[in-house]
Amino acid sequence: MFVKNRKELESIMQSHLCNRCGSCVGLSDGAIAFKDKEGRYQPHFVKEISPENLSRVLTACTGKYFNFPEYRTKFYPQSSHFHLYSGAYESISIGHAVDENIRRTGASGGIISALLIYLLEQKKIDGAVVLRMSPEKPWLSEPHIATTKAEILDAAQSKYTISSVNEILSQTAQFAGRLAFVGIPPQVQSIRKLQSINDPSVKNIDYIFGPFYGNTLHFSSVVSFLKTYKIKDYRTITKLYFRHGEWPGNMRVETSDGKIAELKKFHANYLIPFHILRNSLYCTDLSNEFTDVSGGDAWAPVYEERGKGFSMIIARSKKGRALIEEMQAAGWLNFNYIEEEEAITMHSHGYDLKKRGAFIRIQFRRLMGKSIPDYGYELKDFGMKRYLMEVIISTMFIVLSTPLARWTVEQFSPTFIGNLFEKSRNIWKKSTYNIKREQLG
Numbered sequence: 001m002f003v004k005n006r007k008e009l010e011s012i013m014q015s016h017l018c019n020r021c022g023s024c025v026g027l028s029d030g031a032i033a034f035k036d037k038e039g040r041y042q043p044h045f046v047k048e049i050s051p052e053n054l055s056r057v058l059t060a061c062t063g064k065y066f067n068f069p070e071y072r073t074k075f076y077p078q079s080s081h082f083h084l085y086s087g088a089y090e091s092i093s094i095g096h097a098v099d100e101n102i103r104r105t106g107a108s109g110g111i112i113s114a115l116l117i118y119l120l121e122q123k124k125i126d127g128a129v130v131l132r133m134s135p136e137k138p139w140l141s142e143p144h145i146a147t148t149k150a151e152i153l154d155a156a157q158s159k160y161t162i163s164s165v166n167e168i169l170s171q172t173a174q175f176a177g178r179l180a181f182v183g184i185p186p187q188v189q190s191i192r193k194l195q196s197i198n199d200p201s202v203k204n205i206d207y208i209f210g211p212f213y214g215n216t217l218h219f220s221s222v223v224s225f226l227k228t229y230k231i232k233d234y235r236t237i238t239k240l241y242f243r244h245g246e247w248p249g250n251m252r253v254e255t256s257d258g259k260i261a262e263l264k265k266f267h268a269n270y271l272i273p274f275h276i277l278r279n280s281l282y283c284t285d286l287s288n289e290f291t292d293v294s295g296g297d298a299w300a301p302v303y304e305e306r307g308k309g310f311s312m313i314i315a316r317s318k319k320g321r322a323l324i325e326e327m328q329a330a331g332w333l334n335f336n337y338i339e340e341e342e343a344i345t346m347h348s349h350g351y352d353l354k355k356r357g358a359f360i361r362i363q364f365r366r367l368m369g370k371s372i373p374d375y376g377y378e379l380k381d382f383g384m385k386r387y388l389m390e391v392i393i394s395t396m397f398i399v400l401s402t403p404l405a406r407w408t409v410e411q412f413s414p415t416f417i418g419n420l421f422e423k424s425r426n427i428w429k430k431s432t433y434n435i436k437r438e439q440l441g
């Protein structure tokens with residue numbers, strides 16, 4: 001199902017249903033633009049759009065419509081395995097890039113960067129769509145077609161503020177050669193919609209990879225982080241990392257006047273409830289269900305204690321599985337297969353957020369008479385305790401995103417807040433452990 005007309009598109013663009021994937025901007029030939037990337041980061045019409053481009057944008061938009069079962073059947077017709085939480089797949093494993101530099105540079109095990117570099121060196125692709133930090137505005141991310149190993153590594157690591165990778169669709173059709181594409185789930189879903197109508201913008205995309213996706217944050221998270229370090233002007237940023245150093249890494253900012261602000265990733269997570277993009281709370285795709293290969297963090301004490309970086313690797317297509325096996329045989333990747341149950345348990349917190357929480361929040365939206373996304377499937381009947389838990393979580397997100405709450409948290413030292421957040425989160429995780437794991441799998 002596609003967006004019906006411009007009026008419906010505009011209502012999606014102005015609502016929490018817009019996931020900022022960037023397709024509308026990339027396909028509109030300048031008619032649609034993001035006006036305020038440091039602010040609300042919403043797309044707007046800035047000039048008249050041709051009927052042909054409007055039709056492509058309506059098709060590509062995934063804010064309201066993306067039918068999971070339909071596209072699963074279309075793109076994974078003979079899938080060996082399927083789980084409602086993790087999608088169609090061929091294999092699940094835990095591993096990392098063998099090359100220490102790629103592994104260290106990556107967000108977790110450097111798997112996604114290794115895949116891209118391998119394909120490039122084997123001449124199976126000529127370029128890779130990645131998300132790098134902008135050379136002109138180093139506090140913002142931007143999509144880029146990387147054509148060298150150095151460019152792929154420069155774009156490695158997760159960026160936790162809003163990204164609109166599909167703006168690149170204005171360039172992909174003109175690119176002379178084959179491409180791999182990396183994106184978070186809403187971006188990948190849009191690429192799949194365009195592939196299903198043979199749109200020229202995606203005709204040279206041969207491989208699709210993507211990170212798992214818990215949530216993303218508004219740029220206000222960076223501004224707020226800086227304030228806690230008494231850095232007033234974000235335009236002094238020369239380097240912004242979200243996963244700097246050894247896995248799981250640190251959020252780190254370097255400024256032109258020599259200041260460095262750095263905080264453990266798990267502590268910097270305190271920014272999430274204050275600055276979360278509301279749309280990520282309505283997205284039901286944690287493990288990037290429509291890629292060839294998806295990569296997540298291998299969150300388990302046995303790996304976390306070892307540091308260095310471990311990824312969960314889900315090969316979804318036969319092509320994706322053949323690729324990772326070829327790379328293992330060639331000494332590029334090191335991984336071991338795991339069972340579905342272990343994989344689901346490892347990300348039970350994330351699956352609960354996405355496959356239960358998101359559907360409950362969508363129900364709340366429906367009760368409030370607001371427009372809701374149609375994913376072609378719905379999970380429900382989770383038990384009263386889970387609904388009550390969601391009332392607490394949703395209330396917390398609303399209260400903590402107010403200007404007063406944001407201002408209050410900025411008055412404390414980041415180390416203190418980070419510690420407090422990590423401790424409270426651990427208590428919350430323990431007390432909701434049973435509710436979240438009920439009927440998992």
Ligand SMILES: Cc1cc2nc3c(=O)[nH]c(=O)nc-3n(C[C@H](O)[C@H](O)[C@H](O)COP(=O)(O)OP(=O)(O)OC[C@H]3O[C@@H](n4cnc5c(N)ncnc54)[C@H](O)[C@@H]3O)c2cc1C
Nearest residue numbers: 106107108109110111112113131157159211212214296297
């Ligand atoms: C917003 C976000 C939320 C995430 N949430 C979770 C989570 O809840 N649980 C979990 O296990 N893992 C999550 N991840 C994935 C995790 O952080 C790692 O990206 C993943 O483990 C892959 O690691 P890697 O070392 O193989 O990737 P790398 O080798 O570092 O490559 C990452 C690739 O992803 C691209 N990329 C980075 N950020 C973005 C972005 N925002 N949009 C589009 N492309 C991007 C980069 O350009 C690069 O090509 C999230 C990632 C992101 C970006």
